[in-house]
Amino acid sequence: MQLHLLRIALAAFAFFLGVLAAPAPEPRATTGISQEVFDELKFYYQYASSSFSDKCAKPNGNVFVKRINNAITDTQGFIARDDDRKEIIVALRGSGSLIDGLVDIAFVPVPLISRGINPPLFSFIHAGFLTAYNSVADVIINTVKDELVVHPDYTLVTSGHSLGGALASIAGLSLQQNFHNNTVRMYTYGQPRTFNSVAAFFVNSKFGNRAHRSVHVNDVIPHIVPQGILDFRHHGIEYWQFVEPAVPANFKSCNADGEDPNCSKTVRSIGGPSAHEMYFDIQSGTIFCS
Template sequence: MRSGSTPAGISQALFDELKWYFQYALSTGANVCASPNGNVLVKTINHAPTDTQGFIARDDEKKEIIVAFRGTTSLTDAFVDILIVPVPLLSPGVHPPLGSLVHVGFLTAYNSVASDVISTVRNQLQLYPDYNLVASGHSLGGAIASIAGLSLQQNFPHRNTRMYTYGQPRTFNGVAAHFVNSVFGNKAHRSVHTNDGVPSLLPQGLTPLGYRHHGVEYWQFVEPATPGNVKFCNPDGEDPACSRQIFPSAGINDAHGTYYGLTAGATFC
């Protein structure tokens, strides 16, 4: 178990951490987030053809560079969501094992901004060489952030890289999901709120082409949002005692829009 978790749930410190990085994910919904979580806006991400949006921020107190992506808000985003064919995980600077596959829509969205993200982060690290890296996102943004997090870890292997995703649909096949687990361990934080159906929309496959979640899942299994009501799940990503038990027909529901007591539409700019 991760340090800080308890038999009844997780620690207050970890709960606050998960909530803090959700605030970055929410703030991608602002037209321009001039001060994400009260920190420095380094660059706004906006690629019109794929409607991939978000920002790169810098927290000089925590010594972090944060890359955050917006969830589904447009028809273009919805089109990205339904491009569910798995394709080889090919992205600048990423070297996964043979057989690694990823959702083509999510990969296309990230790759449309990958070079810009990597070059901006590289420039920041030249100025702030002791800073760590974080990727965050909700829903579609969570899927993109999971690829971005892997991209940051692979391109900057000597930096401490963490990812925080919320309501993320399955993004990788089994080979790629296990690769994410192997390079991140408990530095990958994937949150699911009660019966949010989006994480289960793409069912787990039993073939190399099938989808699988990466870990570590933090499942708020009941209301209200408190540390004691969040379960630390099996780090392999597919714990049958956690959100995997949610039937996929739940789909996009009220639970999808709220995490850690914060509701989609709120911004922290």
């Protein structure tokens, strides 16, 4: 809790600068989402939440494949397989330690260099997030490759909350670039900006409507890495829960370019820890492992 309070405090100044500099809202967002989309977003959040567990025997009731764990960068998660949906899921854990806090604030942009990813020139990314992902990239890619030998037609899915959301977005791009014959979808929750504009538009070009990014009311963490001179930018479709409670009518489906000014960027207040830790009325870290 103290780590999240510190991150929220550090975010406040950058957030307000971003709000003041934001362009006027445009009529892009659609209010209300279908029950099907709502249930899908909630279902994959349960993977993200379960990634906080050191042992998850049956993630979302499905097959546990492999634990992800790098002690140096404190990057954890798991790989699961859903044989009913024909999916291989990579879930990555959000912040939970001082090391994670250091990863979060290392937002110097660096070239997007990771195994199998071939981005356009001038693609940059948050240094801390890239370092953390690259520390587990080989484990993820090699394990998914082994699974696809047995299940070659399965869809690949990534999921994560907060820091885990940033890592899940990199993992999603990584899987799309390494496994061209498989459909890849990504689901992130309370994700801070991760890529610069060139890289974010590259992600959009590869994913279209298969990149899902949820924001809960006035959660400040999605704004913790400012756009400004460093040129960070969100990617994918933002699904913004603009008011309580978490029901389909209280969400907006936002423009697919990632920075719809009519969605969470319109918020003029900073939420406390509950705004960041509670998605779909589920406390982050709640386990769905049986």
